[in-house]
Amino acid sequence: MSAPSPARPHPILPRADTPAIVxxxxxxxxxxxxxxxxxxxxxxxxxxxxxxxxxxxxxxxxxxxxxxxxxxxxxxxxxxxxxxxxxxxxxxxxxxxxxxxxxxxxxxxxxxxxxxxxxxxxxxxxxxxxxxxxxxxxxxxxxxxxxxxxxxxxxxxxxxxxxxxxxxxxxxxxxxxxxxxxxxxxxLPVQASRGENTTEPIAPATMGPLLVWALRMVDDFADDILKAWQESNRLTARATTNPATPASKAALKRYLEDLTSRGAPVPSRQMLGKTLICARYVAAVTGCSPVQINALASTQRWQNLGEYVRRHPGPCPLAVPITGRVEGTPWTTALDYTEAGTLMRHLGTACFIVIAYLTGMRPGEVMALRTGCCPDPPSGRHLIHGRVFKGSSDEEGNHNSAGELRDVPWVAIPPVVAAVRVLERMVPTGGLLFDSAAHTFQHVRTSDGTSLGYEGLRARTDDFVHWASATARQLGRPHEQIPDDPHGGIAVARFRRSLAWHIARRPGGLVALAIQYGHLRTSISAGYASRSRDGIHELLDIETARATADTLTTLNEDLAGGTGISGPAARRAVQAAAHSPAFAGSIRTPRQARDILDNPALAVYDNPHSLLMCVYQRDRALCHRTVPTDSPSLDRCQPACANIARTDDHAHQLLRRATSLDEQARSQAVPGPLSERLSRRAARLRAQAHDHARDRTTLQESTP
Structure with missing residues (x-):
């Protein structure tokens, strides 16, 4: 570049009291x-x-x-x-x-x-x-x-x-x-080899139970927690306004004398590693002032009260009925005054997880949502109106810190709407859904117009994981504990990438069945249809292409190792797998993804739920009888479809599933009609495995 032209310098040097920001x-x-x-x-x-x-x-x-x-x-x-x-x-x-x-x-x-x-x-x-x-x-x-x-x-x-x-x-x-x-x-340093996106998706084994517990909090526990918080605030307000009178002092003495004479526990709380009497709760229950409790504890008669509380700590139950259930079982025995704020914190975190994961919004977009952002429509889908920040610029082309209103609202599926409604009950009308002051749940703070920060939400997510796993153990559901993610802590930016990954891969188990992710993909994509800069289409394309590449690479390696394949689409699957070395591990851009997705010869989808592969051709697909589409509906696989192929591994899984069904059918706890259905299902699976063994061919045999 040529030498710089003379620039007009700022005429005045700043003084010590000059504003750092004019x-x-x-x-x-x-x-x-x-x-x-x-x-x-x-x-x-x-x-x-x-x-x-x-x-x-x-x-x-x-x-x-x-x-x-x-x-x-x-x-x-x-x-x-x-x-x-x-x-x-x-x-x-x-x-x-x-x-x-x-x-x-x-x-x-x-x-x-x-x-x-x-x-x-x-x-x-x-x-x-x-x-x-x-x-x-x-x-x-x-x-x-x-x-x-x-x-x-x-x-x-x-x-x-x-x-x-x-x-x-x-x-x-x-x-x-x-x-x-x-x-x-x-x-610059020498170009190093580049792997996949460094923002790793959350593992299905972690995301599954995490989403389950977040949805439970929003759908099943929210009413109980919000009522507990309301009752907790009522007791706090009552305690702080109770007058210190001789009558209230006498009532406090009678209350404590009754408990200590019976050796009963005293309502307590933990503070800085110490067990102390919960003065506000006791004050609200007895009608005394918290000051009177502290004064009473300093008298000779009650000088050992602190030691008694340490040896006899008790709960601070709230008069709130437990309505939330986990498969018919109450999720907790009672709600406690001392834990109401913590539960509210977990409820807010659960709402964030649901919204961030099930909309595809960026974290900053979620943090900028306000009450009223998702009005009830006269008909049709709920829409979320909010601001976008990535790519937002002012008239001079510079970054606009305030963002701009998204011209195409996000589509909100029912769980997201439920999370928004819960948050609207937690924060002031017109405020941010994740207002940092409203989400402290400890003391009154004036809102400064900021929302919770990313690091704070990451810490809250870690706390929620620990709480959910502990609750799973308490309810005798150890299989619903949330395991650690192999890639470390759950940073908020990972939810968006995880959504694209899970939709593309459609894993079963605790995350969701294929039908749920198929419907979600339709809803999410509809919300982004005319705004390519939001990038959700690109993320979905990249993840779908990677899933296809992984399927073909695994199939190619298995075939080279002698694995057999069967089914009407077996030859097409072998031909598609032969292309896998050309693109394995190289899909980083939307254009690379489209090169795969637009090639009908590479349209191979693994379906672990149905234990088969779909080698998709629109004119042969039985999952779309009336309106052919560019991708299959894996939740509607038909046994007679001409697009099916199976490998030896699929056949082995068929036999394992058949054995499991037979064991269930023989259980005395299973009613007779259900036992017969399970046995018939097991027989069909064994027949499919037998057909594979009869018709299987290897790579050498299938090559002309």
């Missing part, structure tokens, strides 16, 4: 404080309108003293000024301004440079010539594990540093870095 840059609706230029910390919240975005702050104490003020000045320019026009010429991917999250990440990259310069003993940022920049880039590229994508972001941050220096009130004359003139590729 008024014109503060987002509409923000009324909080703005840090001064000379402050040790610059909160970036005045730049953020997205309620679900992280609130970051720049801490200047983290910069080396010798270069701190140089970086502070350029950061101030970056926040408050746009990149110069001359710089943007020919840079279609660059914007004149960046959002708060990228701004924060950029300053962190500058801090890394500052410490590298300081470690060399350089005099400060002014010594960072283009040659020094080139040395720093080589230093970064040589680090173990350095990736090209991360290095590209780092070098872009350094380019931004040099560009904003040109319009600084006191420019250092850094000049543009060498990669801006020579091209960036030579300054």
């Amino acid at each position: 008024p014109e840059r503060v987002v509409d609706g923000y009324s909080g404080p703005v840090a001064a230029y000379g402050a040790a910390v610059w909160p970036l919240e005045p730049l953020i309108a997205n309620p679900g975005a992280d609130r970051r702050s720049v801490h200047w104490a983290g910069f080396p003293p010798r270069s701190r003020e140089e970086f502070r000045l350029i950061a101030w320019v970056m926040i408050n000024q746009a990149l110069p026009d001359w710089f943007l010429v020919g840079r279609s991917a660059w914007h004149s301004r960046i959002g708060a999250s990228v701004l924060y990440a950029t300053v962190l990259e500058w801090r890394n440079l500052a410490y590298w310069l300081d470690g060399r003993g350089d005099g400060g940022l002014a010594t960072c010539t283009p040659t020094v920049m080139s040395q720093y880039a080589r230093h970064l590229a040589a680090r173990p594990g350095a990736s090209r994508s991360m290095m590209t972001k780092t070098l872009s941050a350094l380019t931004r540093l040099c560009a904003f220096d040109t319009i600084s009130p006191a420019p250092l004359g850094l000049g543009l870095p060498p990669w801006d003139r020579e091209g960036i590729d030579d300054h």
Whole structure:
């Protein structure tokens, strides 16, 4: 690129009391404080309108003293000024301004440079010539594990540093870095092999029971929990307003004397590892003031009350009937005053899981939903109206922190509608469904217009997993415990990827049967039909193509190892499997996915529920008798269909399932008619396995 054109510098150097963020840059609706230029910390919240975005702050104490003020000045320019026009010429991917999250990440990259310069003993940022920049880039590229994508972001941050220096009130004359003139590729580490998307889907063994417990919370337990929270708040309000009178003191004494004389437990709570009397609950029950309880415990007569409570801790039951059931069994014996807030926290987490997983929304889009976003329609489907943030830009093409209303609402299936209705009972009317103040459930907080953060939700999800597994054990349902995911913690961004994965793979078991995911795919896709930038179609295509590739790769390997195959579509399955080496492990883009999905010769779908493979051809499919489609309905597989193929593994599974059905049929607990149906089903499965053994062919035999 040619040398930069002269840029008009900012005419006035900021003073210590100059706002770090000038008024014109503060987002509409923000009324909080703005840090001064000379402050040790610059909160970036005045730049953020997205309620679900992280609130970051720049801490200047983290910069080396010798270069701190140089970086502070350029950061101030970056926040408050746009990149110069001359710089943007020919840079279609660059914007004149960046959002708060990228701004924060950029300053962190500058801090890394500052410490590298300081470690060399350089005099400060002014010594960072283009040659020094080139040395720093080589230093970064040589680090173990350095990736090209991360290095590209780092070098872009350094380019931004040099560009904003040109319009600084006191420019250092850094000049543009060498990669801006020579091209960036030579300054990046060697391209490493790329695997699949690093955001791993949640494993079916984990997602299945997690979704089961989240739906139970929303559908079966929510009424009990909300009533318990209401009763808990009523007792708290009563306790805090009870007057301290001689009569109430006498009532407290009678209450405690009755319990201690009988050796009965005293309502208690846990605090900082200690068991203490639950003063507010006791105050609400007896009509005394909590102050009277503390005063009474300090008298000689009751000086051992604390020790008695530790030896005789008791519950704080709420007068709330248990209506929720798990297959006919009450989900808990009683609801406790001390656990009402925790249960509300778990209920909010369950609502997030249901909405995030069953809509395909991005986490930030879920966090921005408000009450009233899903009105009851006069007829037809429920729709969710909300804001989108990815790709949202202002009239100048820069990122719009406030997002924009989605012109095509999301489609909400019934479980999602139920979750929204529960949340609307938890937060103030007109507020965010996941308002951070409303979701504390501990004390009254004034809403600051922000929603729960991603890390906070991840911690809440971990807590919900532990609670659900403990509840499963208490109810004698150890098979419904939620196992750890093999890829680690359940980050909120993984739900969207998991939805696409599960729809494409349609696993059975605890997650859902194929019919449920087939219907869900229709609903989700309908909600995104005219908005390709939302990416759910692309995710579904990529995951479906990967599932097809995995099926063909496994089949090709099995056939090469001598596995037999049978069925009217066996030859077509063998021919499709022969193409698997051409694309296995290489599906990363929508275009690559469409190359597979648009090729009818590769349309092979494994159906573990029916123990077969569908080698789909529209004109032969019995699952679509009237309206042929581009994909099968795996929940409606017909035994006589010409698209069926089976391998030796399918046949072995047929025999195992038949044996299991026979064992059920012989059980004395099974009624006679049901036993006969199970036996007939087992006989049909054995006949299918026999047909496979009779007709099976191997790769060598099926090749012309």
